[in-house]
Amino acid sequence: MSAAHTEAHDHHDHRPSGIMRWLTTTNHKDIGTMYLIFSLTMFFVGGIMALAIRAELFQPGLQVVNPELFNSLTTLHALIMIFGAIMPGFVGFANWLIPMMIGAPDMALPRMNNWSFWILPFAFALLLGSLFTVGGGPASGWTLYAPLSVQGGAGVDMTILSIHMMGISSVLGAINIIVTIMNMRAPGMNLMKMPLFVWTWLITAFLLIAAMPVLAGAVTMLLTDRHFGTAFFDPAGGGDPVLFQHIFWFFGHPEVYILILPAFGIISQIVPTFSRKPLFGYDSMVFATAGIAFLSFIVWAHHMFTVGMPLAGELFFMYATMLIAVPTGVKVFNWVATMWRGSITLETPMLFALAVVFLFTIGGLSGLMLAIVPADFQYHDTYFVVAHFHYVLFSGSIMAMMGATYYWLPKWTGRMYSEGLGKTHFWLTTIFFNVTFFPQHFLGLAGMPRRIPDYSVQFTEFNIISSIGAFGLGLAQLLFVYIIIQAVRGKNEKATAQVWEGADGLEWTVDSPPPYHTFETPPTVK
Amino acid sequence: MSASNGDYFLPDPSPWPLVASVGLFTLAGGFVMLVNEVNMAPWVMLAGGLIIAFMMFGWFGIVVLESEAGKYNAHVDVSFRMGMLWFIFSEVMFFGGFFGALFYLRNLSIPWLAETDILWMGYEGGWPTAGPMGAELIAADTPISSPSQFSTIGAWGIPVWNTLILLSSSVTVTIAHWELKKNNRLGLIVWLAITVLLGFLFLYLQGFEYAHAYADLGLTLGTGVYGATFFMLTGFHGFHVTIGAIILLVILIRCIRGHFKPDHHFGFEAAAWYWHFVDTVWVGLFIFVYVV
Numbered sequence: 120m121s122a123a124h125t126e127a128h129d130h131h132d133h134r135p136s137g138i139m140r141w142l143t144t145t146n147h148k149d150i151g152t153m154y155l156i157f158s159l160t161m162f163f164v165g166g167i168m169a170l171a172i173r174a175e176l177f178q179p180g181l182q183v184v185n186p187e188l189f190n191s192l193t194t195l196h197a198l199i200m201i202f203g204a205i206m207p208g209f210v211g212f213a214n215w216l217i218p219m220m221i222g223a224p225d226m227a228l229p230r231m232n233n234w235s236f237w238i239l240p241f242a243f244a245l246l247l248g249s250l251f252t253v254g255g256g257p258a259s260g261w262t263l264y265a266p267l268s269v270q271g272g273a274g275v276d277m278t279i280l281s282i283h284m285m286g287i288s289s290v291l292g293a294i295n296i297i298v299t300i301m302n303m304r305a306p307g308m309n310l311m312k313m314p315l316f317v318w319t320w321l322i323t324a325f326l327l328i329a330a331m332p333v334l335a336g337a338v339t340m341l342l343t344d345r346h347f348g349t350a351f352f353d354p355a356g357g358g359d360p361v362l363f364q365h366i367f368w369f370f371g372h373p374e375v376y377i378l379i380l381p382a383f384g385i386i387s388q389i390v391p392t393f394s395r396k397p398l399f400g401y402d403s404m405v406f407a408t409a410g411i412a413f414l415s416f417i418v419w420a421h422h423m424f425t426v427g428m429p430l431a432g433e434l435f436f437m438y439a440t441m442l443i444a445v446p447t448g449v450k451v452f453n454w455v456a457t458m459w460r461g462s463i464t465l466e467t468p469m470l471f472a473l474a475v476v477f478l479f480t481i482g483g484l485s486g487l488m489l490a491i492v493p494a495d496f497q498y499h500d501t502y503f504v505v506a507h508f509h510y511v512l513f514s515g516s517i518m519a520m521m522g523a524t525y526y527w528l529p530k531w532t533g534r535m536y537s538e539g540l541g542k543t544h545f546w547l548t549t550i551f552f553n554v555t556f557f558p559q560h561f562l563g564l565a566g567m568p569r570r571i572p573d574y575s576v577q578f579t580e581f582n583i584i585s586s587i588g589a590f591g592l593g594l595a596q597l598l599f600v601y602i603i604i605q606a607v608r609g610k611n612e613k614a615t616a617q618v619w620e621g622a623d624g625l626e627w628t629v630d631s632p633p634p635y636h637t638f639e640t641p642p643t644v645k
Numbered sequence: 646m647s648a649s650n651g652d653y654f655l656p657d658p659s660p661w662p663l664v665a666s667v668g669l670f671t672l673a674g675g676f677v678m679l680v681n682e683v684n685m686a687p688w689v690m691l692a693g694g695l696i697i698a699f700m701m702f703g704w705f706g707i708v709v710l711e712s713e714a715g716k717y718n719a720h721v722d723v724s725f726r727m728g729m730l731w732f733i734f735s736e737v738m739f740f741g742g743f744f745g746a747l748f749y750l751r752n753l754s755i756p757w758l759a760e761t762d763i764l765w766m767g768y769e770g771g772w773p774t775a776g777p778m779g780a781e782l783i784a785a786d787t788p789i790s791s792p793s794q795f796s797t798i799g800a801w802g803i804p805v806w807n808t809l810i811l812l813s814s815s816v817t818v819t820i821a822h823w824e825l826k827k828n829n830r831l832g833l834i835v836w837l838a839i840t841v842l843l844g845f846l847f848l849y850l851q852g853f854e855y856a857h858a859y860a861d862l863g864l865t866l867g868t869g870v871y872g873a874t875f876f877m878l879t880g881f882h883g884f885h886v887t888i889g890a891i892i893l894l895v896i897l898i899r900c901i902r903g904h905f906k907p908d909h910h911f912g913f914e915a916a917a918w919y920w921h922f923v924d925t926v927w928v929g930l931f932i933f934v935y936v937v
Contacts, residue, residue, distance in 0.1 A: 336742030
């Protein structure tokens with residue numbers, strides 16, 4: 120793909136200028152950019168809520184927020200981080216990268232692509248608006264368990280409707296991604312030649328289409344229980360509150376792989392580049408991803424071991440959950456084997472990738488501990504669970520996205536980021552992340568319950584450490600924004616098309632920044 | 646124009662997705678107001694519905710024009726087909742959630758509640774049920790004095806007729822498709838019109854059945870989990886039949902106006918697929934809600 124060839128096509132681009140470009144765009148790069156900016160914005164909104172929570176927990180007693188608001192903050196922090204920061208973030212990367220990686224001119228269904236994005240700001244306006252209603256925001260935790268979520272005022276209804284909107288957005292986005300991957304690949308780009316990021320997104324998109332409608336059904340039942348007299352979750356009418364938990368987690372467990380599989384894909388792109396070796400065990404990576412996706416549908420009840428299931432159920436879900444360690448272990452092994460005897464350099468993306476491999480594995484191992492039924496009876500709803508899922512979601516998904524930002528930012532903006540600042544951001548993030556969340560393992564093992572604004576005095580020291588870490592972690596992210604703005608404004612040195620010496624893939628064959636429409640004539644892949 | 650890049654059609658920037666989002670937001674906000682008894686709620690919902698209807702005319706209108714202008718080649722056609730199939734799969738999962746709730750309640754949680762007195766002393770269980778004391782099944786014309794008094798709708802009255810109607814409509818829409826492929830326009834229009842009529846006949850009978858359930862049988866949305874699962878499953882199905890019938894009606898109008906060619910008619914096929922989908926869901930409903 121020569122530069123002259125792509126530039127010739129640029130003259131054909133008719134697009135409105137100013138705000139109308141962004142409101143009406145059908146271009147995958149524009150839409151990807153909007154997704155990423157939205158994700159970063161929501162990351163800060165959810166982050167401020169997390170800091171309010173940590174401020175309250177800095178010492179025992181009630182001092183910063185009242186308990187009702189505290190409950191709303193834990194609920195909204197989770198909903199915003201999951202549905203507002205991580206999922207749109209990964210969709211942003213998918214939009215930018217998948218067409219470039221498979222040699223497509225754009226996403227398969229560009230107008231629907233725009234709609235998938237533009238639902239989100241409205242959905243989150245509805246969700247955040249719930250804070251300003253009488254009765255406040257949703258206070259049941261993001262899991263919205265009945266009967267807690269059957270109580271509450273209009274804020275809960277706004278949450279339910281906003282979840283419906285997010286679901287529409289996710290399903291449409293996922294359909295677009297699957298169709299793009301299955302129908303838009305360049306000649307020669309057969310399935311087993313696709314970059315692993317594309318593979319993980321293909322499987323993630325399948326999980327989204329299978330799981331999100333089930334959540335829509337669950338919250339619909341909640342809505343009718345609240346307002347239309349149904350008794351799905353009310354034993355007085357023959358219902359069962361545990362039914363909600365089953366339906367919710369049938370969505371919820373595939374959901375956690377929706378949140379991590381694209382991160383696995385990102386790590387599988389970054390590690391080979393900076394090890395200057397092809398990915399070890401490509402085929403096994405693909406099968407491991409598919410295996411994780413399959414298992415995600417038969418392990419949901421490990422989130423609810425303590426509700427009083429029959430023993431056979433507990434054992435089945437325990438063993439099925441432990442099986443997940445096998446394909447996940449294959450992945451971790453393959454990343455380490457890729458680095459083995461590689462010519463490794465430690466640029467910022469690679470630092471983030473290494474941290475993810477190491478810290479995600481800690482989260483995976485604490486997950487194995489939680490999978491053991493009798494042990495889970497002890498850990499359930501304690502800070503150990505909070506520590507576990509922040510190790511997989513922050514040092515898994517979020518830090519993978521940070522690494523990915525450094526990795527592809529030069530390609531997108533045409534400018535290198537500041538390596539010194541990037542490394543500073545990495546070390547601040549990694550250190551403060553561990554300061555925040557590692558002590559929470561101890562708090563949980565000692566019995567501190569989650570989602571409570573007050574605690575017994577013996578938990579004070581670890582909570583102080585955790586809160587200090589949280590504020591450090593939050594402040595460090597301002598540096599991240601500064602670094603991105605610096606690169607976008609074009610103050611740094613120009614990036615080459617190749618950007619990274621060891622990078623391999625179609626996106627590195629086009630200019631940095633790439634032309635508005637990338638592969639109008641499909642490249643041929645050997 | 647970027648109307649045709651390479652061989653794959655890429656649309657120009659479009660205002661319709663944003664209009665759709667505004668409409669959806671207005672409708673959702675209006676709905677929240679409605680269930681919280683805000684006076685202006687119906688007007689807000691009406692506004693949202695009108696915006697969405699306006700969007701559909703605009704957006705789908707462009708799609709129809711582009712399609713008739715021959716901008717969608719075989720490559721684009723494959724994208725549409727895959728997209729529609731995955732959309733139907735998402736709908737299957739939506740209904741799967743409600744079927745799962747039905748199976749869980751009926752076969753697991755209610756027997757568990759009845760088995761032990763630890764959770765609820767004297768819980769009777771059984772199916773159908775409206776609560777702890779089970780159902781007092783009554784004859785159709787008995788006066789109803791308590792919420793647990795109701796009777797269910799037998800499978801072999803209207804429901805079996807509705808099953809035959811929907812299954813027949815799946816056959817007629819397939820015959821219409823064959824006629825389209827043979828380029829027999831009259832046959833296409835007649836068989837498709839019959840399909841649409843069968844769809845609306847199904848909806849009329851379903852509405853009649855609902856009125857009967859509420860007026861005479863004591864069976865309502867609030868009749869415990871039996872009423873909840875019955876009305877939510879059949880209600881969402883009926884809603885999907887309504888959408889499907891409207892889609893087929895639009896396709897019928899397009900056929901009358903001369904749209905679609907024997908070798909290029911994705912819009913027709915997508916509507917037919919959707920119709921087969923609601924038909925299949927109904928068979929599941931007939932078996933698990935009415936018969937078993």
